Amino acid sequence: MFRTGLITTTIILLSLFVSACEQTANSPSTATLPSDQLTGELSITGSSTIAPLAAELAQRLESKNPQLRVNVQTGGSSRGLADIRQGISDIGMVSRKLNDNEHDVQAHLLAQDGVSIIVHKSNPVTELTTEQIKSVYLGKISNWQSLTGRDKKITVIHKAEGRSTLEVFLDFFKFKNTQIKPDIIIGDNEQGIKLVSRNPNAIAYVSIGTAEYNMKAGTSIKTLPLNGVEATTEKLASGQFPLSRELNFITKGKPSLLTQAYIDFSKTDEAANIIKDFGFVPVK
Amino acid sequence: MKPPTSLKTSVLFPLNKDKILLLGLRVLAGLSVISLLFILFYLSKEAIPVFKNIESIKFFTDKSWHPLSGEYLLLPMIVGSLLIMAGAMLFSIPLGIFAAILSQFYAPAWFANVMQRLVEILSGIPSVIYGFMGIIVIVPLLARFEAPGTSVLAGVLVLSFIVLPNIVLISRNALSQVDAIHIDNAMSLGLSRYAIIRHVILPQAKSGLFTGIVLQSGRAIGETLAVLMVCGNVVQIPGSIFDPVRTLTSNIALEMAYAMDDHRSALFLSGLLLMGVVLIIILVAEKISPRENTV
Amino acid sequence: MNILPTNNNAADTLLKIASWISGLFILLFFGYLLFDITINGISRIDLGFFHNTPVNAGRQGGIFPMLISTLWILALCLCIALPIGLATAIYLAEYTNEKQTLTRFIRRSLNIIAGVPSIVMGLFGYAFFVIALQLGFSILSGALTLAFMVLPLLIRSIEDSLRAIPQSYRLNAHALGLSQWRIIFQILLPIASQGILLAVILSIGRAMAETAALLYTSGYVMRTPDSMMDSGRSLSVHIFDLSMNVPGGEQSAYASALVLIVLLLMINIFTAFISQIIVNKSIR
Numbered sequence: 001m002f003r004t005g006l007i008t009t010t011i012i013l014l015s016l017f018v019s020a021c022e023q024t025a026n027s028p029s030t031a032t033l034p035s036d037q038l039t040g041e042l043s044i045t046g047s048s049t050i051a052p053l054a055a056e057l058a059q060r061l062e063s064k065n066p067q068l069r070v071n072v073q074t075g076g077s078s079r080g081l082a083d084i085r086q087g088i089s090d091i092g093m094v095s096r097k098l099n100d101n102e103h104d105v106q107a108h109l110l111a112q113d114g115v116s117i118i119v120h121k122s123n124p125v126t127e128l129t130t131e132q133i134k135s136v137y138l139g140k141i142s143n144w145q146s147l148t149g150r151d152k153k154i155t156v157i158h159k160a161e162g163r164s165t166l167e168v169f170l171d172f173f174k175f176k177n178t179q180i181k182p183d184i185i186i187g188d189n190e191q192g193i194k195l196v197s198r199n200p201n202a203i204a205y206v207s208i209g210t211a212e213y214n215m216k217a218g219t220s221i222k223t224l225p226l227n228g229v230e231a232t233t234e235k236l237a238s239g240q241f242p243l244s245r246e247l248n249f250i251t252k253g254k255p256s257l258l259t260q261a262y263i264d265f266s267k268t269d270e271a272a273n274i275i276k277d278f279g280f281v282p283v284k
Numbered sequence: 285m286k287p288p289t290s291l292k293t294s295v296l297f298p299l300n301k302d303k304i305l306l307l308g309l310r311v312l313a314g315l316s317v318i319s320l321l322f323i324l325f326y327l328s329k330e331a332i333p334v335f336k337n338i339e340s341i342k343f344f345t346d347k348s349w350h351p352l353s354g355e356y357l358l359l360p361m362i363v364g365s366l367l368i369m370a371g372a373m374l375f376s377i378p379l380g381i382f383a384a385i386l387s388q389f390y391a392p393a394w395f396a397n398v399m400q401r402l403v404e405i406l407s408g409i410p411s412v413i414y415g416f417m418g419i420i421v422i423v424p425l426l427a428r429f430e431a432p433g434t435s436v437l438a439g440v441l442v443l444s445f446i447v448l449p450n451i452v453l454i455s456r457n458a459l460s461q462v463d464a465i466h467i468d469n470a471m472s473l474g475l476s477r478y479a480i481i482r483h484v485i486l487p488q489a490k491s492g493l494f495t496g497i498v499l500q501s502g503r504a505i506g507e508t509l510a511v512l513m514v515c516g517n518v519v520q521i522p523g524s525i526f527d528p529v530r531t532l533t534s535n536i537a538l539e540m541a542y543a544m545d546d547h548r549s550a551l552f553l554s555g556l557l558l559m560g561v562v563l564i565i566i567l568v569a570e571k572i573s574p575r576e577n578t579v
Numbered sequence: 580m581n582i583l584p585t586n587n588n589a590a591d592t593l594l595k596i597a598s599w600i601s602g603l604f605i606l607l608f609f610g611y612l613l614f615d616i617t618i619n620g621i622s623r624i625d626l627g628f629f630h631n632t633p634v635n636a637g638r639q640g641g642i643f644p645m646l647i648s649t650l651w652i653l654a655l656c657l658c659i660a661l662p663i664g665l666a667t668a669i670y671l672a673e674y675t676n677e678k679q680t681l682t683r684f685i686r687r688s689l690n691i692i693a694g695v696p697s698i699v700m701g702l703f704g705y706a707f708f709v710i711a712l713q714l715g716f717s718i719l720s721g722a723l724t725l726a727f728m729v730l731p732l733l734i735r736s737i738e739d740s741l742r743a744i745p746q747s748y749r750l751n752a753h754a755l756g757l758s759q760w761r762i763i764f765q766i767l768l769p770i771a772s773q774g775i776l777l778a779v780i781l782s783i784g785r786a787m788a789e790t791a792a793l794l795y796t797s798g799y800v801m802r803t804p805d806s807m808m809d810s811g812r813s814l815s816v817h818i819f820d821l822s823m824n825v826p827g828g829e830q831s832a833y834a835s836a837l838v839l840i841v842l843l844l845m846i847n848i849f850t851a852f853i854s855q856i857i858v859n860k861s862i863r
Contacts, residue, residue, distance in 0.1 A: 002441060056635065161547075177352065198420070277635065453606070453781060558694075559695060
């Protein structure tokens with residue numbers, strides 16, 4: 001068994017090696033390069049929410065411009081801001097609106113991301129008023145009884161400090177973070193979805209796009225309408241859905257050729273489709 | 285033990301290889317210490333700014349951890365980290381050592397081999413996957429007993445599974461390295477299997493076992509992603525094992541990405557604090573260690 | 580495996596039962612884990628999975644770039660950590676004794692490094708290798724950071740193995756007039772080879788499992804790295820992104836995890852084989 005394992009391993013590793021050589025050999029020669037192709041390296045860092053989208057856009061742009069390298073790194077919105085200010089990166093990804101003291105950089109709106117309340121699919125509740133949501137999160141209502149008749153404790157899921165989803169949420173419902181009494185605190189949207197889909201008594205707020213994607217895939221969650229408006233990306237796009245946050249690319253100073261090219265690309269129709277694929281709403 | 289051949293007696297073995305060897309070894313060994321110093325230096329540099337604006341007592345007396353509102357209570361998270369680590373070690377040390385004993389003494393060779401390979405693979409599985417399994421299996425299971433499911437217990441269970449493979453591997457290795465002479469002697473004296481294991485092999489293997497335990501404790505208290513997923517991350521001193529809790533590491537992971545200025549420095553400080561806790565644990569371990577006062 | 584007398588007294592039976600319970604528990608739990616990963620991930624895997632680059636943030640396509648990055652980081656990490664680790668272990672085991680302050684100091688330092696959280700290591704690696712040493716997000720930065728993390732484990736395990744060798748071997752060798760060099764490399768190391776092999780396997784395991792540290796050092800880029808100064812995401816980072824950050828990435832995450840497990844198995848077998856060869860050579 002040992003020998004066979006060894007031989008298999010060597011063969012597989014060898015074939016990987018050969019493929020690697022093939023891949024590099026397949027890059028086109030510069031001799032046939034059309035003159036309007038982009039070349040060089042672009043560095044984009046920041047929010048982990050935007051990162052997968054930015055990486056996909058980068059890949060698309062790279063496939064059109066084989067000499068182009070776009071490197072996307074995560075590290076959070078604050079890293080995105082810090083890197084741009086220090087000149088370490090070309091574009092920053094920030095998943096919120098810029099603050100008043102952040103106008104030394106320029107924001108280029110990439111997309112809108114809605115924030116919706118979600119509960120388990122089996123939860124009989126069909127809508128919650130703003131007042132009810134407030135009471136739940138402040139701990140004033142702690143049992144589903146008064147809302148749906150089921151005598152179960154509500155598991156309140158909340159986001160960690162600093163996240164823009166949280167900021168937007170607090171802003172809309174006019175809370176202070178210190179007032180909220182959560183049962184679980186999460187970092188990413190996906191975490192919230194995984195928890196709610198397995199807990200019939202949970203309530204959380206996540207990105208609409210992520211929720212929609214998961215619902216389509218059959219995950220056991222559902223979104224609740226806010227102020228009578230359904231939580232869908234369409235309603236968000238039409239401006240009817242009230243709770244959303246901005247996803248921005250930021251730059252400092254005059255953008256270089258490559259930077260401008262990337263940002264321009266992110267506003268094309270092709271990019272809009274990619275953005276929608278990730279559950280966000282492209283800027284018209 | 286120092287080699288009996290003193291390197292000063294250059295009569296038989298002049299300068300050459302041995303001295304160079306020693307020098308080279310010394311340099312490389314020194315690198316380990318230097319690395320530690322680098323890390324400490326960096327953490328301190330990043331953490332210092334927080335002291336300009338915030339008095340240190342706040343870390344223990346503030347009402348809560350809400351850096352954006354100026355509150356910096358770290359105490360519950362220190363408790364959280366310690367609780368989870370202690371729980372995980374309590375669970376995985378006996379389990380791991382018994383499993384090693386099984387592998388080494390009681391199980392048939394083919395079984396032991398399968399287990400060895402299995403455990404080797406498990407030690408390489410990213411903690412994300414364990415966390416993932418935690419969310420999918422453990423949390424809902426616990427939620428049936430007591431909401432919300434994400435809790436100290438969930439963290440302890442998931443963390444135990446993360447450190448378990450290494451404990452099994454290191455323990456088994458320690459057991460197998462006991463000099464055969466001792467075992468032969470014991471057998472010729474007519475000792476029973478239990479007696480040999482308990483009174484001959486285990487004591488001999490103690491220092492190796494201890495190495496494993498100390499290293500994995502380090503790993504346990506430093507684990508970030510998996511506990512982040514299953515502990516609930518609520519900043520509070522837990523009242524029961526079903527209460528959610530936040531560890532220092534999860535705190536850094538959760539908030540570092542979005543933290544600015546003072547908040548950021550406070551997070552680095554919590555990193556330093558964690559290393560302080562690790563140092564204390566190590567010093568305690570040194571005291572009780574079987575190896576003449578070094579761990 | 581030791582052959583011990585099998586007289587069954589009560590204590591022996593108890594120990595046997597306890598051991599079997601533990602062993603079976605581990606086998607069962609972890610067997611279930613592996614089974615679960617396989618069931619969920621296998622449908623996503625085809626030959627193309629190993630060849631192709633990721634499409635749509637990794638939800639389709641393959642993981643080829645991640646395989647290359649992972650192997651590269653691993654190989655580089657071992658090349659850096661093994662010499663340093665081996666040397667330190669030899670130094671500690673052969674040239675110092677337990678009572679010296681130097682030994683205690685080094686040992687303490689190593690234990691502390693072992694306790695540094697992976698995310699803090701990641702931040703340190705970022706500040707030191709990526710920024711200060713200007714290596715940028717790269718395979719090299721990742722490998723260096725990982726080497727730091729792996730050293731304590733490596734050093735302690737090898738040192739333990741060396742110390743376990745009875746003094747008589749060394750005394751006999753000295754009596755025969757062998758130089759220190761020969762004693763270490765031709766006698767002690769081969770005898771300790773089992774322990775050294777284990778140390779290497781533990782390190783490989785730790786390296787493959789590491790996520791947070793690599794996210795901030797070798798980075799997030801999905802492209803196949805061309806050189807070790809290029810950024811490239813490891814398999815563990817990819818799994819993390821797919822399961823926690825990208826909606827709908829779960830199945831791909833399972834599939835990648837499955838591949839990682841098989842890869843690990845192959846590497847372990849390979850390492851055992853290589854060590855066997857080395858030991859045989861040095862004994863000759």
